[in-house]
Amino acid sequence: MTKTIASEDLQFNILRHLKKSLGKDTANATLYDWRTSLSLALRDLVVDPWFQSTRKTYEAAGKRVYYLSMEFLIGRLLEDVAVNLGAESASRAALESLGLDYDEVVHDEPDAALGNGGLGRLAACFLDSLSTLGIPAYGYGIRYEHGLFEQHFENGRQIEVAEGWLSQRHTWEFERPEVNYPVGFGGHVNGTWEPAETVIANAYDTPILGWKARWANTLRLWSAKPTVLFDLGSFNRGDLVGAVVPEALARAISRVLYPDDTTEAGKELRLKQEYFFTSASLQDIVRRFKSEGFDIETLADHVAIQLNDTHPAIAGPELVRLLVDENGVDMKRAVEIAKACLAYTNHTLLPEALERWDLGLFARTLPRHLQIIEVIEEEHLATTGSHVRIIEDHAVKMGELAFVMAHRVNGVSALHSELVKKTVFHDLNQTYPDRIINQTNGVTPRRWLYSCNPPLRTLINKTIGEGWVDDLEQLNRLEAHIADTGFLDAFMAAKRANKERLASWFAEKSDLQIDPSAMFDVQIKRIHEYKRQFMNILETIAHWNEIRDNPNGEWTPRLKIFGGKAAPGYVVAKEIIHLINDVAKVINADPVTQDKLKVVYPPNYNVSMAEILIPAADLSEQISTAGKEASGTGNMKFALNGALTIGTLDGANVEIRERVGAENFFLFGLTAEEVVERRNQHDYSRAAIAASPRLTRVLNQIADGLFSPGDPGRYHGLVRLLHEHDYFLVTCDFDGYFDTQRQVDAAFVDHAHWARMAALNTARSGWFSSDRTIRGYAQDIWNTSSLLDRS
Numbered sequence: 061m062t063k064t065i066a067s068e069d070l071q072f073n074i075l076r077h078l079k080k081s082l083g084k085d086t087a088n089a090t091l092y093d094w095r096t097s098l099s100l101a102l103r104d105l106v107v108d109p110w111f112q113s114t115r116k117t118y119e120a121a122g123k124r125v126y127y128l129s130m131e132f133l134i135g136r137l138l139e140d141v142a143v144n145l146g147a148e149s150a151s152r153a154a155l156e157s158l159g160l161d162y163d164e165v166v167h168d169e170p171d172a173a174l175g176n177g178g179l180g181r182l183a184a185c186f187l188d189s190l191s192t193l194g195i196p197a198y199g200y201g202i203r204y205e206h207g208l209f210e211q212h213f214e215n216g217r218q219i220e221v222a223e224g225w226l227s228q229r230h231t232w233e234f235e236r237p238e239v240n241y242p243v244g245f246g247g248h249v250n251g252t253w254e255p256a257e258t259v260i261a262n263a264y265d266t267p268i269l270g271w272k273a274r275w276a277n278t279l280r281l282w283s284a285k286p287t288v289l290f291d292l293g294s295f296n297r298g299d300l301v302g303a304v305v306p307e308a309l310a311r312a313i314s315r316v317l318y319p320d321d322t323t324e325a326g327k328e329l330r331l332k333q334e335y336f337f338t339s340a341s342l343q344d345i346v347r348r349f350k351s352e353g354f355d356i357e358t359l360a361d362h363v364a365i366q367l368n369d370t371h372p373a374i375a376g377p378e379l380v381r382l383l384v385d386e387n388g389v390d391m392k393r394a395v396e397i398a399k400a401c402l403a404y405t406n407h408t409l410l411p412e413a414l415e416r417w418d419l420g421l422f423a424r425t426l427p428r429h430l431q432i433i434e435v436i437e438e439e440h441l442a443t444t445g446s447h448v449r450i451i452e453d454h455a456v457k458m459g460e461l462a463f464v465m466a467h468r469v470n471g472v473s474a475l476h477s478e479l480v481k482k483t484v485f486h487d488l489n490q491t492y493p494d495r496i497i498n499q500t501n502g503v504t505p506r507r508w509l510y511s512c513n514p515p516l517r518t519l520i521n522k523t524i525g526e527g528w529v530d531d532l533e534q535l536n537r538l539e540a541h542i543a544d545t546g547f548l549d550a551f552m553a554a555k556r557a558n559k560e561r562l563a564s565w566f567a568e569k570s571d572l573q574i575d576p577s578a579m580f581d582v583q584i585k586r587i588h589e590y591k592r593q594f595m596n597i598l599e600t601i602a603h604w605n606e607i608r609d610n611p612n613g614e615w616t617p618r619l620k621i622f623g624g625k626a627a628p629g630y631v632v633a634k635e636i637i638h639l640i641n642d643v644a645k646v647i648n649a650d651p652v653t654q655d656k657l658k659v660v661y662p663p664n665y666n667v668s669m670a671e672i673l674i675p676a677a678d679l680s681e682q683i684s685t686a687g688k689e690a691s692g693t694g695n696m697k698f699a700l701n702g703a704l705t706i707g708t709l710d711g712a713n714v715e716i717r718e719r720v721g722a723e724n725f726f727l728f729g730l731t732a733e734e735v736v737e738r739r740n741q742h743d744y745s746r747a748a749i750a751a752s753p754r755l756t757r758v759l760n761q762i763a764d765g766l767f768s769p770g771d772p773g774r775y776h777g778l779v780r781l782l783h784e785h786d787y788f789l790v791t792c793d794f795d796g797y798f799d800t801q802r803q804v805d806a807a808f809v810d811h812a813h814w815a816r817m818a819a820l821n822t823a824r825s826g827w828f829s830s831d832r833t834i835r836g837y838a839q840d841i842w843n844t845s846s847l848l849d850r851s
């Protein structure tokens with residue numbers, strides 16, 4: 061149990077850090093100084109639980125989980141730490157007595173945006189749950205100097221600007237100069253591998269504290285350094301630029317996050333990043349294992365390695381290499397041991413996202429690994445009779461490699477796992493029928509309810525106590541209060557408070573006046589054709605048309621909120637962004653629809669923005685083409701915070717609907733099977749457009765330049781795409797979507813009924829905790845358990 065933290069002590073320590081760690085006095089302290097001092101004062105309190113957890117882990121001599129991920133989309137940490145320490149009110153009070161505002165200080169922290177979207181955020185939620193559950197674990201990744209780019213809008217267009225979170229001191233990390241490993245690239249194999257170049261991976265550790273500070277694990281991120289800091293020879297010859305080249309080349313490896321979530325990067329630097337962090341992590345894992353004196357034969361009894369997508373799939377051959385070349389294990393046995401340690405999570409079925417490396421590039425960069433992969437492939441083909449190759453069409457297929465080298469492969473929602481079996485890994489599933497399992501994603505309730513939604517947290521605590529925070533299924537106890545109008549009123553009052561908070565946030569950022577009683581309809585996620593922000597904005601236009609046709613009708617006021625970034629090279633996604641901004645400009649300026657419809661698209665959506673938007677949402681847009689969204693996790697956050705979903709039968713929407721009840725969910729659209737059938741029909745999109753006067757009208761308006769008056773041709777490409785190659789079936793689902801939105805309108809004005817549906821969404825979302833997900837991984841994949849002493 062945590063000790064109560066007194067605000068006087070905290071204040072003393074804040075002032076001590078201000079003076080001794082930052083060298084500032086109170087008269088000259090900036091917001092940054094105060095935030096850093098508070099962070100350091102709280103960080104001091106994290107160290108003991110962190111050490112205790114490490115000690116317990118060594119004592120137990122059991123298994124550790126190693127979560128290898130190219131991405132950790134963490135967001136801010138200060139509030140997280142304060143909450144887990146139980147030091148939120150003490151921090152508030154300490155700052156207040158210093159004349160400072162806690163919320164302002166907390167919001168000064170830049171997001172650690174070391175990820176693109178769902179996959180990276182899931183990794184962050186998993187770290188939180190591993191610590192809350194007391195499962196000994198390390199997260200391993202890359203300490204990117206520049207995280208996900210900052211998004212700006214210039215005349216409605218997305219502009220990318222480099223992000224610089226490390227330009228300030230990152231208070232939460234501890235540099236470990238003594239923990240470093242060489243990572244080689246290129247060269248030749250003459251019996252042993254002689255790499256042509258080597259960089260150094262240097263560790264930085266961030267403690268990850270669990271709920272009530274009962275346990276803390278470590279996130280270890282690697283930074284690339286050169287073996288020789290400065291080429292003095294070049295310098296002495298007068299070549300100043302040449303002298304810094306080795307350093308620049310080495311550092312390039314951890315310089316920047318690839319800003320793409322679903323298309324293959326295919327670049328040499330990306331392959332180097334993947335190998336860089338995987339190799340450093342595995343060297344670290346083997347070193348730790350050996351330091352405990354265990355026999356290398358027992359590696360899998362102590363080490364569970366989870367591959368977050370194929371990005372670290374090189375772990376298979378790398379672990380074999382370490383066992384064979386550096387620990388004298390026989391090749392066949394090394395492959396067996398590696399398989400027993402490794403498991404792989406698939407996060408997407410999109411063919412363009414399945415990593416394949418050009419064989420020539422791969423052979424040049426990792427010649428020893430290519431040899432090992434040949435051995436792995438040969439053994440796989442010979443022992444199983446399978447025809448699925450790892451090396452094919454002059455490429456190394458990382459999905460197949462990860463699959464073959466894993467003892468378990470999992471999808472991230474029930475539907476997705478079934479589709480993994482039927483599609484991408486159909487043949488491998490026949491060969492290894494027990495290997496694919498499902499672990500439906502989850503989200504951490506600490507960040508995604510407790511911290512981000514204080515009004516609702518307070519109401520829930522008052523109604524059922526605080527046990528739900530680390531046992532989220534307890535939320536079902538709220539159901540006993542569903543018939544109580546007092547409870548429902550309080551529930552909607554909490555929602556209203558969040559909407560008002562958001563309205564003032566908008567007022568601060570722009571001159572837009574928002575009416576908090578309008579329905580807040582939110583779609584926030586990466587911009588992608590399959591996620592169909594395009595369909596959402598088309599429906600918005602159609603709705604606007606109908607209001608204009610009948611301005612005195614009974615319209616339910618709506619605020620359409622969009623948020624999200626497009627990959628810099630994804631042309632269509634960027635056009636969709638531009639269109640949304642252009643449409644917003646026209647609609648928001650229309651006096652006829654003024655108080656009925658508004659469209660906002662705040663730039664630079666990130667974790668912190670999600671924390672303001674989600675609690676304020678009435679309606680959650682989860683409208684992907686069925687079969688394309690592996691799971692979704694935003695969908696869970698919305699339901700948990702009492703938003704109703706409008707969505708397709710895709711990803712985890714299916715399970716959300718099952719749990720919250722079909723009557724509390726707005727369903728529309730083709731199913732995954734129907735999507736496949738429809739694509740086989742001749743000219744399906746033209747037929748759908750012709751059958752929908754509403755859609756035809758909207759597309760004509762766009763094509764006529766109604767939203768781009770000075771540049772009428774601006775969206776001809778987008779409109780043509782829908783006619784000729786509507787791969788994501790926007791046209792086919794449009795009418796169903798429009799009609800369902802009108803049902804939402806009607807439901808929203810029945811306040812009592814809406815309140816009941818919203819509260820039931822919260823009450824029945826407990827299963828979507830990442831604690832439940834991690835328990836599933838621990839039991840079905842890792843075979844490990846909690847070391848928490850619950851007494």
Ligand code: NBG
Nearest residue numbers: 178179407472689690691692693
């Ligand atoms: C994403 C899927 C989401 C899923 C997250 C986490 C990638 C490659 N995939 O549907 O698109 O929720 O992974 O599993 O980012």
